[in-house]
Amino acid sequence: MIGALISQIRTLWTVLQHTFTPADTVEYPAKPGWFGVTKNSTKVGPYLAPRYRGRIVLTRDPDGVERCVACNLCAVVCPADCIALQKTEDENGRWYPEFFRINFSRCIMCGFCEEACPTYSIQLTPDFEMCEYDRQNLVYEKDNLLIDGPGKYPDYSFYRISGMAIGGKGKGEAENEAPPADVRSLLP
């Protein structure tokens, strides 16, 4: 009986204590978070780690060409099935997506697409501010996804390593490749 009473009082005391502790939640977006990032000494938003899984982008390789080769691995790994694309190729045989669509109204930001991507093209960014009044605006096409830089991986270029010839890189010019063999040679 006494124990139960003490428990009740302790509960009331704890609740009362929390009236004076600072809130963990932030009144977002009305007030910027106290742990937020600063820009010109003004707090502009909550701090998000570089590996935070937010808005998805398509990046470009160090040569400024779009990295996506339309291999479809992101689409197949996507548990929400919210990525659709179609492969096409340029006149020199370089594969790229004819269209690339992510339906963010279905996306669960799991980041599997980024893990699956063999070219570091698709990346998740620390940006979650993408709400819309009209759900239809959550369907992003390639124009909305493709950014100008290489994102988190500044140096990687898939085509420099892969043996596929593209414009500006012939057979035997990829990393660790010998020049094309002379198949008519009978030398040992």
Next chain:
Amino acid sequence: MAKITVDGRTFEVDDSDNLLEALLGLGEDLPYFCWHPEMGSLGSCRQCAVVQYMDENDERGRVVMSCMTPVTDGAILSVQGEKASDFRESNIENLMLNHPHDCPVCEEGGECHLQDMTVMSGHKDRQYKYQKTTFNNQDLGPFIGHEMNRCITCYRCVRFYGDYSGGDDLAAFGSRGRVFFGRTEDGVLENEFAGNLVEVCPTGVFTDKTLSAHYTRKWDLQSAPAVCTGCSLGCNITVSERYGEVRRVHNRYNSEVNGYFLCDRGRFGAGYVNSDDRIPYCGIRDANGVYEATSAEDILSHLKTLLSDAKSVVGIGSPRSSLEANFALQTLVGEDNFYSGLSAVEAEIASLQLQVLNSDLKTPSLAEVEDCDAVLILGEDTTNHAPRLALSIRQAVRNEAKDLAKEARIPLWQDAAVRKLAQDAKSPLFVLTSSADRLDGIGTGIRLSSEDIALAGINIANGIDGTAEDDADIQSIVEALTNASKPLIVTGSSSACPEIVKAAVNIATALSKRNAETGLLICTDEANTLAAARLSEKPFPTTGADVAIVLENDLSLRVAGATLDDWLAQVTSLVVIDSLDNSISSRSSLVLPAATFAEAEGTYINNEGRAQRSFGAFKPKGDIAPAWDWLLRICHDQNLLTGVEQFDDLLGSIASANEDLAGAVDAAPNAAFRVHGQKISRMTHRSSGRTAIVADVSLHEPKQPEDNNSALTYSMEGTNQDSPGGMKAYTWSPGWNSNQSISKYQNEISGSAGEGTRGVKLFVDSSSQLAALETSPGGNSSAVSVVPNWHIFGSDELTNRCEAIHSLAPSPYALLNSATASKLGVKAGDALKLAAGEAPSLAVMLDDSIAEGCVICPVLEETRAYLHLPTAGDGLLVKDESWTPPADAENIISSDRSS
């Protein structure tokens, strides 16, 4: 049978197999590359290693290549043991030394045997730190891409291309680390079966260019088990769709028909389904003669009044439409007003074929053709008219080699040894045609005019009956046929000469009195010629009608211009049901858009009387519907076929109306069929993009279309794993993403792939004996005769609408020898005209190997109707005085690769 012990478990296996076949047959996951179920073993890749022990006390064992080791009774093996799997892992690491790190941009990715085997073997990290060998690729034509860097030198490509299908322009070049598989120079691969390299190559060296043009990974394809409509053989295919377009055609294994291989027309010819020429809407021609799109309801009510007001109605069927559509049209117009829509010649040949099928003569399947040990081809250009048959005949001539191997006690799977032993020994093959044939190289080619082929046939029949023959050629043919244990006569409509077919029937009749194993195979022009011919003996009406309904039939291919014009003038309302715009639909007053084979179910009866069910891969757009569905709705408006709602009901009415077609019901399971209580899925279980494909139009994902007419679903819901062979939408098995997974479904390696795969043979009542047919060949008349020349690319109406196929089609030509040319008063560079005035000009080409008196003309859209005119006498061909050769005159028959 032999008892073998595998990893401690004992099994009974067939002792004529090699160990690899036996182990795969037991369901073991044993990696391999160079062995192919159809091409046997070579032992070049060293991947299928297992450890074999001497006896129970042997603890070390020795590594053997299972594909090169015969099954022996009491063998003790370790397949998954450490020693064997370590060997396989290091072997695949070696094979992968030069692999170019390009799976994401490889068309094979996701269905790559090399990927599967690498994962299965456990290799993942490349330890070799030196440079990778690279190669320059070649341009191999419009069908096949080449990426040599991916090669693992298993030699499957050259073994298929050279040894199996008889091509001589693909070979292995170079030495040591530079072994290169390609042509001596860039150029179109000449062999008609080159497309199989895409499936034969275990990795992505040879890829499908027509697929790559709108590439989709295997897991995203929505597929269905279909039947090829490119010729009369009815090869089984898997047709696949994505985003509402047909993306590719793959082989579908059928142990009785096409086995593991297809021809290039079938494989690369489905692109017409996506053609801009498709008829997208129902249309009615208005008062100004302009077509106006209308709704299905409007056109049906218009048609209802049209039909009830009409005093006379005729229906013209189609040899390329389904049995169901032909039957529905026959029911709608009545038996007396239904015409098969064949050309007069084809109708005559098809009726002979029906007589043969209903007699005691044996009609072999393609698999049985491969067992024949003497083949006589009478006036049939198999390679271009029924291509897959030519590949089977190429295997049939190897029976001599197989016999030699059996004598020398060499197992038949020892492919290289069997070929070395046999050298050039071949079973006899005689090719009696008017122009050079692709099979000449493996047999005896004899060039005669069509009349003389028929005469020679009669002489052969007489020779078999015992009449002595003077002609040495005929004597040797008679000897070869009478000495054979399984002789085969092949003929067909490619020469458009019924007399040749009659002569062939007489040879078979004479021969089967001596040998009951005698086979006779007649090839017709289209996939469903037999169905159309079976429903009506009348090919084409002579008088007009108030309403004429033409079902999927471009009549201008079968009825020559003037006759067709006369008939059309007598028709008040021409109703056309078709999928592609053609010369008939453009003259019609009412058009209904029909689905193609890729969008509709249907029964096709092939040239051996085998009924096979084909399923569509996807629902067609808008109002487009299967032809049988349109006709069923029209029938309902006329109070016909009431109570028949679905495909199965229609098939049921066919069976109850025609006893001999009743077997078609069992060609595949009906719509109520379920596997573990589920329907069979057309999509793979890992089909992607479901919530994004149409998201650009609307976020509200539409319900997947339902399929009430078959046991298949247009979705990933359902099962594919345990479905019967004939209903399998695609082949896949855990760990086996490539088409090699088929071995998981066969009851034994290269055996039947589960129930329902084979179709049902109709006309099996073989009690009646066929008497010798009356023949009346024209003989050595002085007249010049026109011989149609089929082209694998260009002669078929529908596949010719594909860009890639059309690019290899010839321009009209006339091929003749110089004596015939001087008789007609023409020389090379001139042109001839068929049936003066209306038919196209034919550029004259001289070739002295052509029989005298023959003018060889290609079967093309513009020439075909004229080549089927029953009489080809003087005055049919005249010199075209106004002809000027086109700019690229030399290339005029660049694709006529047989000459």
